[in-house]
Amino acid sequence: xxxLVADQGMFLPERIAGALRTTKEEVAQSAGLGRxxxxxxxxxxxxxxxxxxREMVExxxxxxxxxxxxxxxxxxxxxxxxxxxxxxxxxxxxxxxRAAEVMAFIDAVDAGVHA
Numbered sequence: 222x223x224x225l226v227a228d229q230g231m232f233l234p235e236r237i238a239g240a241l242r243t244t245k246e247e248v249a250q251s252a253g254l255g256r257x258x259x260x261x262x263x264x265x266x267x268x269x270x271x272x273x274x275r276e277m278v279e280x281x282x283x284x285x286x287x288x289x290x291x292x293x294x295x296x297x298x299x300x301x302x303x304x305x306x307x308x309x310x311x312x313x314x315x316x317x318x319r320a321a322e323v324m325a326f327i328d329a330v331d332a333g334v335h336a
Contacts, residue, residue, distance in 0.1 A: 231266065232274035234259035241295050251299060252277045253316025276320035280311055283327045 228236070234245040241248070249259040252273040258264045265271075277298070285294040302308040303326055311323045 232271055232278060234265060234274065237274065237278065240291055242292065243295075248274075248277075251295075251312050251315075253312075253318075273315065273320075276315055276324075277312075280315065280320060280323055280327070283324065283331075 234248050237248045238245045243251075245259045246256050249256055252258075252270075254270060254273050258267070258270045258273075281291060281294045281298060284297060285291050288294045288297060298311045300310060302310055303314070303323070305326070306314060306322070309317075314320065314323050
């Protein structure tokens with residue numbers, strides 16, 4: 222998915238939305254951003270916006286092979302509570318700035334630590 226949503230090092234909300242068959246506003250919410258972050262060009266290129274979009278795409282890329290499609294990975298990201306995180310989803314954790322913890326959890330599951 223990564224090669225589909227980035228252009229010259231910038232993550233583009235409209236491409237992410239297209240790949241996930243959703244809207245830019247939904248992408249913003251899924252990355253823990255406000256609506257303006259993906260609608261205003263000056264905000265799209267900001268460090269915070271790009272960081273959150275990159276984190277979301279990186280998480281989706283890590284779990285996509287497990288689900289067989291980006292759309293199924295996105296559904297998991299948005300709705301599946303993660304064990305050990307007080308019932309929070311990967312989307313909620315990313316929005317709280319805890320994407321690194323989500324990625325560590327995914328890595329641990331892949332390594333067989335959590336089942």
